[in-house]
Amino acid sequence: QSALTQPPSASGSPGQSVTISCTGTSSDVGGYQYVSWYQQHPGKAPKLLIYGVSKRPSGVPDRFFGSKTDNTASLTVTGLQAEDEADYYCSSYAGRNSFVFGSGTKVTVL
Amino acid sequence: QLQLQESGPGLVKPSETLSLTCTVSIGSITNNNYFWGWIRQPPGKGLEWIASIYYSGNTYYNPSLKSRVTISVDTSRNQFSLKVTSVTAADTAVYFCARDDFGDSGLGAFDVWGQGTLVTVS
Numbered sequence: 294q295s296a297l298t299q300p301p302s303a304s305g306s307p308g309q310s311v312t313i314s315c316t317g318t319s320s321d322v323g324g325y326q327y328v329s330w331y332q333q334h335p336g337k338a339p340k341l342l343i344y345g346v347s348k349r350p351s352g353v354p355d356r357f358f359g360s361k362t363d364n365t366a367s368l369t370v371t372g373l374q375a376e377d378e379a380d381y382y383c384s385s386y387a388g389r390n391s392f393v394f395g396s397g398t399k400v401t402v403l
Numbered sequence: 404q405l406q407l408q409e410s411g412p413g414l415v416k417p418s419e420t421l422s423l424t425c426t427v428s429i430g431s432i433t434n435n436n437y438f439w440g441w442i443r444q445p446p447g448k449g450l451e452w453i454a455s456i457y458y459s460g461n462t463y464y465n466p467s468l469k470s471r472v473t474i475s476v477d478t479s480r481n482q483f484s485l486k487v488t489s490v491t492a493a494d495t496a497v498y499f500c501a502r503d504d505f506g507d508s509g510l511g512a513f514d515v516w517g518q519g520t521l522v523t524v525s
Contacts, residue, residue: 294466296449327510331450338499338519339450344512382450386510390455390463394442397449 297322297383297395304401305373313398315366315383321393323364327386330359330368334379342381343368370400378402405430407500407517414523415494421487421522425500432481433458436506440513441474441485443496451496455503456483490524497521 298316305311315322315330322328328346331339341350343359346366358369366385370377383395411423425439432439440455454474455463462474468487476483487494498520501513508514 296451325510329511329513331513338516339513340516341512341514344504344508344514348508350508350512350514384450384452384511384513391465392452392455392511394450394452 294387294391294393297385297393299381299383299395299398301396302399302401304403305370306403307373307375309373310369310371311373311400312367312369313381313383313400315368315385315395317364317366317385317393319364321385321387322361322366322383324388325386326361328359328361328366329384330357330366331382331384332377332379333382339382373402375402405502405515407502407515409498409500409517409520411498411520411522413521414525415490417491417524418489421490421494421524422484423498423500423520423522424482424484425517427481427483427502432476432483433478436504438463438503438505439476439483440501440503442499442501442513444499444519445493445496453485453487453498492524495522495524 330343333339346361347359387393406428438455441453456474471488473486500517502515504514
């Protein structure tokens with residue numbers, strides 16, 4: 294069970310958009326509609342941003358958008374704000390009641 | 404709002420057993436919509452799912468850790484616990500407990516997290 298692949302870093306200016314990819318296999322990302330995304334600020338617990346590939350929990354702004362094509366899921370953040378600077382992790386159900394997280398992406402707001 | 408709080412020793416010697424407990428407050432661990440899980444994060448590194456449990460006792464483990472990990476639940480105390488045996492420096496991490504709201508949100512939606520507790524193996 295290998296970690297899902299994310300780019301180490303991404304950046305954008307305030308107001309711009311940034312997209313983070315999360316690449317797995319047909320045994321995890323590609324095989325199920327159970328991809329989640331988390332935001333983590335330094336020293337804090339992760340916060341659920343997206344579940345079920347594209348659904349947002351109540352309270353999460355609609356600037357956060359999740360999608361999936363084949364074995365790759367993506368998180369797009371539009372209208373970047375200073376508070377969006379954080380680490381972002383994807384995760385996926387990987388079958389047999391197991392889960393796998395992505396390697397993480399540090400988003401910098403320039 | 405349901406809250407989770409991890410507790411346990413912050414320092415464990417190599418080859419010994421790491422034991423942590425997560426206390427669920429302002430909510431019941433026996434709600435049939437939830438799994439309860441442990442996730443860890445080595446310093447400066449990414450998240451790793453360790454194990455999950457249902458209140459009835461059904462358990463699910465990360466295959467890479469399964470031989471050393473045990474997750475259990477105590478419904479009378481509204482707690483669930485984690486044990487990791489034969490620890491090494493590679494087990495040094497912040498350990499989080501979290502709720503998986505599978506009933507409403509599908510599998511793997513960890514929507515409530517504890518603050519995390521750092522366990523150092525040394």
